[in-house]
Amino acid sequence: xxxxxxxxxxxxxxxxxxxxxxxxxxxxxxxxxxxxxxxxxxxxxxxxxxxxxxxxxxxxxxxxxxxxxxxxxxxxxxxxxxxxxxxxxxxxxxxxxxxxxxxxxxxxxxxxxxxxxxxxxxxxxxxxxxxxxxxxxxxxxxxxxxxxxxxxxxxxxxxxxxxxxxxxxxxxxxxxxxxxxxxxxxxxxxxxxxxxxxxxxxxxxxxxxxxxxxxxxxxxxxxxxxxxxxxxxxxxxxxxxxxxxxxxxxxxxxxxxxxxxxxxxxxxxxxxxxxxxxxxxxxxxxxxxxxxxxxx
Amino acid sequence: xxxxxxxxxxxxxxxxxxxxxxxxxxxxxxxxxxxxxxxxxxxxxxxxxxxxxxxxxxxxxxxx
Numbered sequence: 041x042x043x044x045x046x047x048x049x050x051x052x053x054x055x056x057x058x059x060x061x062x063x064x065x066x067x068x069x070x071x072x073x074x075x076x077x078x079x080x081x082x083x084x085x086x087x088x089x090x091x092x093x094x095x096x097x098x099x100x101x102x103x104x105x106x107x108x109x110x111x112x113x114x115x116x117x118x119x120x121x122x123x124x125x126x127x128x129x130x131x132x133x134x135x136x137x138x139x140x141x142x143x144x145x146x147x148x149x150x151x152x153x154x155x156x157x158x159x160x161x162x163x164x165x166x167x168x169x170x171x172x173x174x175x176x177x178x179x180x181x182x183x184x185x186x187x188x189x190x191x192x193x194x195x196x197x198x199x200x201x202x203x204x205x206x207x208x209x210x211x212x213x214x215x216x217x218x219x220x221x222x223x224x225x226x227x228x229x230x231x232x233x234x235x236x237x238x239x240x241x242x243x244x245x246x247x248x249x250x251x252x253x254x255x256x257x258x259x260x261x262x263x264x265x266x267x268x269x270x271x272x273x274x275x276x277x278x279x280x281x282x283x284x285x286x287x288x289x290x291x292x293x294x295x296x297x298x299x300x301x302x303x304x305x306x307x308x309x310x311x312x313x314x315x316x317x318x319x320x321x322x323x324x325x326x327x328x329x330x331x332x333x334x335x336x
Numbered sequence: 337x338x339x340x341x342x343x344x345x346x347x348x349x350x351x352x353x354x355x356x357x358x359x360x361x362x363x364x365x366x367x368x369x370x371x372x373x374x375x376x377x378x379x380x381x382x383x384x385x386x387x388x389x390x391x392x393x394x395x396x397x398x399x400x
Contacts, residue, residue, distance in 0.1 A: 279385075
């Protein structure tokens with residue numbers, strides 16, 4: 041009895057710490073509502089308990105308990121739904137929306153993290169049950185390290201190079217280098233854009249990256265992250281200064297312009313480099329036979 | 337809730353009446369360039385739209 045209990049406690053502790061560390065990683069992508077924190081920590085605790093109980097239950101053996109565990113694991117599917125709903129509702133009142141690709145990506149990550157917690161808790165409690173606590177600590181650290189590394193995914197800096205671009209007007213057309221952004225009618229707006237705007241060029245490193253950057257969802261995610269960190273000069277009903285990302289249709293790179301409250305070029309570059317590559321936007325043409333054939 | 341007309345011309349501001357013809361869009365004729373820009377700015381703010389320049393002396397307001 042004592043032995044079971046120790047293993048379960050080890051598993052729960054490891055799983056909970058894992059969830060906690062992953063939650064701290066979220067801050068850039070997700071507003072840190074205190075209640076949101078609490079919700080996810082509680083669910084993380086439940087997930088950790090589930091994972092921790094599994095191995096002692098099988099070893100005992102108590103197959104009824106294991107069956108219930110499988111049923112309980114189904115609950116975590118609802119987390120994705122919950123996050124998606126929350127973020128979708130918030131989209132309506134945002135000046136710069138995240139876009140459904142980003143929302144879906146965040147929701148999926150939240151769900152997946154709970155499965156990682158279950159795995160961590162399970163591995164730790166198994167080690168504690170069969171091998172003793174030094175192995176449990178090793179397994180916990182390894183699993184936590186794995187889940188932090190594994191869930192990070194790739195970011196824009198892995199697939200593209202961010203450079204500064206020159207904002208200028210060709211008649212009434214705003215351009216960043218040679219990328220056409222939009223038509224701006226009023227001279228005072230043009231002057232403001234030239235005075236305070238910052239232009240950037242995002243160059244994809246290969247064909248996969250080009251497809252990824254093509255996706256409007258990925259571009260919205262880039263703009264959303266920029267705006268949520270640096271602020272923008274967009275207001276309700278005044279969309280002329282809205283940040284935009286448009287591509288050069290022949291060469292495939294993106295031009296981006298924005299009027300930030302904190303116009304710092306280097307910071308903007310760093311922010312863009314750290315934007316996650318969205319799973320649903322990721323281009324994979326080079327993994328296909330014809331994609332590779334067409335590329336050369 | 338956001339209701340309204342999107343992606344159509346909401347207003348046309350011109351200095352020369354004969355440059356624009358037909359359509360069901362309100363047409364504003366300005367006497368000078370300053371008046372035209374002022375009208376465009378006001379209309380854009382009121383309609384929550386953006387001003388576009390057709391580069392022939394005609395400005396239009398649309399909402400995106």
